[in-house]
Amino acid sequence: MVAKPCTQTMKFFLFSLSFLPLTILLFSCVLLPLPGTINTSLAATMQEIQERGYITIAVKDNIPPLAFRDKQGNLQGLEIDLAKRLARDLLGDSQGSRVKLQPVTNIERLPAVFNHRVDLAIARVTATPSRSRIVSLSIPYYYDGTAIVTKNPAIQKPSDLNNRRICVLNYSSTIPHVKYAIPQGELVGVNSYLEAKKLLDNGQVDACAADSTVFQGWIEPHTQYSQYKILLDRLSVEPLSVVMPKGLQYDELRTRVNDLIADYIAQGWLKSSY
DSSP states (O other), X not given: OOOOOOHHHHHHHHHHHTTHXXXXXXXXXXXXXXXXXXXXXXXXXXXXXXXXXXXXXXXXXXXXXXXXXXXXXXXXXXXXXXXHHHHHHHXXXXXXXXXXXXXXXGGGHHHHHHTTSXXXXXXOOBOOHHHHTTSEEOSOSEEEOEEEEEOOTTOOSGGGGTXXXXXXXXXXXXXXXXXXXXXXXXXXXXXXXXXXHHHHHTXXXXXXXXXXXXXXXXXXXXXXXXXXXXXXXXXXXXXXXXXXXXXXXXXXXXXXXXXXXXXXHHHTHHHHHO
């Protein structure tokens, strides 16, 4: 008598295989080096940072007013100033020579820290429970929120976007807020804000949802994006935090960073400057 294969077992096996590409992708994100970087460990404890004399911080360079390059190519913005100020107070760096800023893409922000290629990341990272499982997050230094930008004058509030196309960044924390506020909206995923701009310019989407600070750089006066408007209604309020490595050996570094941010807030520097 020939045994027949179990139908349920075969279905489970085939179902499991469907997740294999995703598993390989996630595994590679953890192990592979960032583009243009050397696969060496740069993260250090507070004592090691002081001994070597510099701190390495991952930053963004394309999201004004938080972090961007000026006409001369120099990094500017709130997060850049925060990185330099932390370096000053952690290492006595009054000239900015003891901080190494490493621009990263959105997908590289967390891997740069948990793979120990940088000491910290200050790169418009929203604090979420899922992220706190793999990295440590500081107390918030800035509160952002999900906003919507459009050029259609008929769209005055989020509910006007039901049955319309809305551009969102793939895998971003914006997505659940949009789904909740605009349940019948058609979400169009993109991999970068540059791609989102192109869809808006070409009229392929009716609006785009992202953190409000992203759009502030889009609608500066006298730019091609001045025709766009940000809806007054925000879909969420989200804290931005410094990303720090997990592990007991980094306790002192995490404590120092949190204490300094708390001091900047108490002094009014973060509030008054931005």
